[in-house]
Every structure is written in structure tokens, then in C-alpha cells.
Amino acid sequence: MIFIEIPGEKVQGLFQRRVNRFIGEVFVEGNLETVHIANTGRMKELLTKDAKVILRRVNQSHRKTSFDLLMVYHKDVLISIDSKLPNKLLEKAFMEGFIPGFKGFTTVRREVTFGKSRFDLSLLNPETKELALIEAKCVTLVKNEGLATFPDAPTTRGLKHVLELMEGLKAGHRGEVFFVVQRRDGKFFRPNSEMDPEFSEAVTLAKKAGVNFRAFNCLVRPGGIELSQEIPVQIPM
Numbered sequence: 001m002i003f004i005e006i007p008g009e010k011v012q013g014l015f016q017r018r019v020n021r022f023i024g025e026v027f028v029e030g031n032l033e034t035v036h037i038a039n040t041g042r043m044k045e046l047l048t049k050d051a052k053v054i055l056r057r058v059n060q061s062h063r064k065t066s067f068d069l070l071m072v073y074h075k076d077v078l079i080s081i082d083s084k085l086p087n088k089l090l091e092k093a094f095m096e097g098f099i100p101g102f103k104g105f106t107t108v109r110r111e112v113t114f115g116k117s118r119f120d121l122s123l124l125n126p127e128t129k130e131l132a133l134i135e136a137k138c139v140t141l142v143k144n145e146g147l148a149t150f151p152d153a154p155t156t157r158g159l160k161h162v163l164e165l166m167e168g169l170k171a172g173h174r175g176e177v178f179f180v181v182q183r184r185d186g187k188f189f190r191p192n193s194e195m196d197p198e199f200s201e202a203v204t205l206a207k208k209a210g211v212n213f214r215a216f217n218c219l220v221r222p223g224g225i226e227l228s229q230e231i232p233v234q235i236p237m
Contacts, residue, residue, distance in 0.1 A: 002093045002227040004085065006070060008056040010222050015051040015072065024069060026053060035067040039083040042153045043140055046072045046079060054078075054222050071220060078220045079140055079183040086136035086180035087120045089218070089227045094123060094134075098227070105132060114173070117164040132174035135161045139181040139189070139215070146187025148215065148231070150179055154196045162202045165211045175211040177203075179233070182218050182225065189215035190234040200236070207235045 013026040013033070021040045024047065026033055035055055037047075054071040071080050087110070093099050094108050105123035112122035114133055121134035141152045151158060165175030179189050193200035207213060213233050219226040 002089060002096065002098050003224055004088055004092065004226075005224040006056070006082075006222075008058070008068075010070070011055050011057055011067070013053050013055055013067075015047055015053050015069075016049060018047055023065070026055065026067070026069065028055065028067065033067055034065050035069045036063075036065045037069045037081070039081045039138065039140070040153075041081075041083070041138070041140060041151065043072075043081060044152075046074050046081070046140060071222065077142075077183055077185050078222075080218065080220045080225050081138075081140055081182070083138040085182065085225055086138050086178070089180060089225065090134065090136050090178055091121060093227055094121070102132065104128065105130075114171075115164045115167050117161055119161065119164075130174065131172075132176055133165060133168045135165065135177045137177065137179045139179050139186065140183065141192070142181065142183060142186050146185055148179070148181040148186030148189045148217070149192040149195075150189075151192055151196050151199060155199055159196075159199045159202050162199070162206050162211070166206050166209045169210050175206070177206075177211065177213045179213070179215040180218065180227070181215060181231070182220060184217060184219050184228065186215070186217040186231060188232040188234060191236075193236070204236055207237065 013028040016025040018024045052073040055067040104125040107124035119133045120136045123132040139150045191200040
């Protein structure tokens, strides 16, 4: 089990509106509070008026907000929206040998630069010197019948990473993209071609070139998040 505890005092609130990409307004204990949103995705189906959310109280003098918006309930499913968690989950999973297919890759590094991109993780096999470049994507959108999909807004950054991984293959490295579905009801994954056809087309090209795409869903609780099980990835070929 790969579990990450989310520290801090948690409180519940009712979401009211999104002011901008990073700021929202939430009723907390009867007061309208300005909160930090740790995800630049649109999440329009999640951050609706009066949606029940879980926040972390923050007491830091340099902060403009006193709360972090961590999770939201949608149709009785608790969803983590923190876009930084996939990196932490995967790092721990690789270090503990949870993810198959990486036998011998014992050196794990964060924030690795290749070409013009910075990837979330890299794995090195010290014996063979094989290097794997790892990019993690935070998935919060699940549609009908358990279809988890990404992105929920056009992503030039995601497109750049996929294209750069193909260059990594030419340099002799492995290229891996992990879609971490931060909710329990994702049953399979498919790129969101309706929202970002350019990204979806790039994923298809990268898959044909040899980039590997995998997805995992998660069990989310107010106290933390668990990387649960691998789910099928469907890429139009």
C-alpha cells in the first residue's frame, strides 16, 4: 500500500466561487473565506456552488490565505485536487518497488531536466545505466462509466512534455507518463480529445514511438491519499 498522509488541521466548508486559477471563496464555519486552490485545472464539474469541500487551516504570516482547498465531494466520491500529490505518490511507489516494470531502477531523482523540459522524476538502473524519464499528471475528471480523462483544459505544458519524451527515446532513454486519478471511481483512462485534440494526437504519436502510458486510481480520505490500483489506458491508434 502506498499511502501519503496529508498533515494539518482539516475543516469542512461549502464552495462558493472561483476568483481565479489559484483563489476561491468558501464558507467556513459561517464565514466567507478566501482559500488557495492547488490546481490550475478548470474542475468546473467539481467546484460548483455549495459543493462540500475539505480544507487545511494554514497559520503562516506570509500567506494571503488562511486555508488550502484540498478535496471536494462529488456524488459522494471524495476527490483530491492537489496537483502536487501525484509526484509524491509515485516517488514513494518507485522507492518501495510498488510499480512493476522497473526492476533494477534503484536511483530515484526529482525534478530532472531533459531538453527544454523538467520532468517530475527520473529512475536510473545503476548496473545498465538505463534512464527512465517520468512525468506525472493529476487527473480529477471522471465521466460516465468510470472514464477517467485528462486534461480538463488545454495543456501546452502537457503537450510539451509528451513531445519531449519522444526526443528522450531518441537519446536512448525510457519515456513514461503516469496519469494519477485522484479518486476511487476511475475504472479506465483515455486522453480527453474533445478538450485538447492536440494533446491527444501527441499521446497517440508518442505511444507509437514507444513512450509508455499508465494510469492508477486512488483511495482518498480526509487524512491522506492511497495509490490504489492500475487501470487500463485506452489510446486511439
